[in-house]
Amino acid sequence: MDSRVRSYQEAFSPYWHPVAFSHELKERPLAARLLETELVVWRTGTGVAATQRYCAHRGADLCAGHVTEEGLRCGFHGWTYGRDGRCVRVPSQPGVPIPARAVISSFHAVERYGLIWVCLAPEPAAALPEWPELEDGSVATVPLPRLDWNISAGRMIEVVLDVAHLSWVHEGTFGNPQQQEVLPYEVERGPGGVRARISYPALGPSVGGQPPKVDRTSLTYDVFLPFAARLAFKPTLFYAHTVYAIASPWSEEKMQCFYFASYHPRLRNHFPDMFVKSELAILEQDRVIAEAQRPLAHPLDFTSEVHVRADRLPLEYRRGVIAIRSGQAVEPPIPD
Incomplete structure (x- = not known):
C-alpha cells in the first residue's frame, strides 16, 4: 500500500455510519460492529449512547447487561458505566473510590432518519447527510x-x-x-x-x-x-x-x-x-x-x-x- 494512503479504519473513523435501525434498539442494549470495533448501543434519558462492547472489569459482554438510570449495568458483577464510558458504580465495594482505569471507550452516537449513527473519532469530519424530506412529514x-x-x-x-x-x-x-x-x-x-x-x-x-x-x-x-x-x-x-x-x-x-x-x-x-x-x-x-x-x-x-x-x-x-x-x-x- 502506498505510504501516503491511510489505513481503512483511520480514514473512515471520523465519519458517521449507521449501526442499527431505530426500531431494533429497544429497552435492552444492542450489539453493533463498525470498522472492526465491537460496540454496544443503548438508550439513555437524553438520546442514545455507544461504547465498546466489553466490560473493563472481567471482559463480560455488556450486551447481556441492563440499562438503568445510572447507565449501562454489566450482568456479570453489576459494574455500571455512564454514556461517557466511565464506571459510576462497583457494587462489590460500596464507599470505596472507583479505580481510575475503570473506563471503557465511548463514541459519538445520534439517532436520525430512523437509524442509530456512530462516529468512532473524537470529532466528526462531516455532518450527517441532509435529507429534510424524511423529517418534514411529506x-x-x-x-x-x-x-x-x-x-x-x-x-x-x-x-x-x-x-x-x-x-x-x-x-x-x-x-x-x-x-x-x-x-x-x-x-x-x-x-x-x-x-x-x-x-x-x-x-x-x-x-x-x-x-x-x-x-x-x-x-x-x-x-x-x-x-x-x-x-x-x-x-x-x-x-x-x-x-x-x-x-x-x-x-x-x-x-x-x-x-x-x-x-x-x-x-x-x-x-x-x-x-x-x-x-x-x-x-x-x-x-x-x-x-x-x-x-x-x-x-x-x-x-x-x-x-x-x-x-x-x-x-x-x-x-x-x-x-x-x-x-x-x-x-x-x-x-x-
Whole structure:
C-alpha cells in the first residue's frame, strides 16, 4: 500500500455510519460492529449512547447487561458505566473510590432518519447527510431487512451508482435489455459528494399477462461521501419515490447496508409490501455480481480496470473515496 494512503479504519473513523435501525434498539442494549470495533448501543434519558462492547472489569459482554438510570449495568458483577464510558458504580465495594482505569471507550452516537449513527473519532469530519424530506412529514418510509454483503462499502455504493449495468443485471425486474447504450450524462461535484441525472426506459411490471410497458424514468443520483447515496425515481406510469442506501463498513471487505425508501403517504396501504418484495429481488441481482468482483476491497486507483464514459458516476465517486483515504481534497470532476 502506498505510504501516503491511510489505513481503512483511520480514514473512515471520523465519519458517521449507521449501526442499527431505530426500531431494533429497544429497552435492552444492542450489539453493533463498525470498522472492526465491537460496540454496544443503548438508550439513555437524553438520546442514545455507544461504547465498546466489553466490560473493563472481567471482559463480560455488556450486551447481556441492563440499562438503568445510572447507565449501562454489566450482568456479570453489576459494574455500571455512564454514556461517557466511565464506571459510576462497583457494587462489590460500596464507599470505596472507583479505580481510575475503570473506563471503557465511548463514541459519538445520534439517532436520525430512523437509524442509530456512530462516529468512532473524537470529532466528526462531516455532518450527517441532509435529507429534510424524511423529517418534514411529506413522505412515509419503509425499511428493508439489513443487507450483509461480503464486499467493501465502497464497492456496494458503486453498484448502486452504476448506470451501465441496469439493462444487463436487472433483466426480469426493471431492466430493459433493449436499452444497452448509455447516453451521455454529466456528473456534478458539490459539498461532500457528487450528483448525476439520467433518463432510463425502465420496464414496468407485467399486468394481467400483458407485456411489460416501458416506463420512462428520470433518475437523480445524490452521493454523500463516504458511503451514502440517495436515488430519486420519477416514473411516467407510477408515483415518484426515493431510495436511500447507506453502506456501513464492518471491515475493509465486509459491510452491512441500511436501505429504505420514501414514498407518498397516500400509498401507505400498498407501497411498503410491494417495494420490499421488488427491491429485495433487485438487490439480490446486485449482490451476486458485487460479491463476485475482485478485489473485494474498494480499489485505491484505476489502473487495474478499463473504463469508458458510461462509468463516470461510479468513477467520480471512487475519486472522492480515494481522496479521503489519502487525506487530500476532492478535485472537480474530470472533463470529457
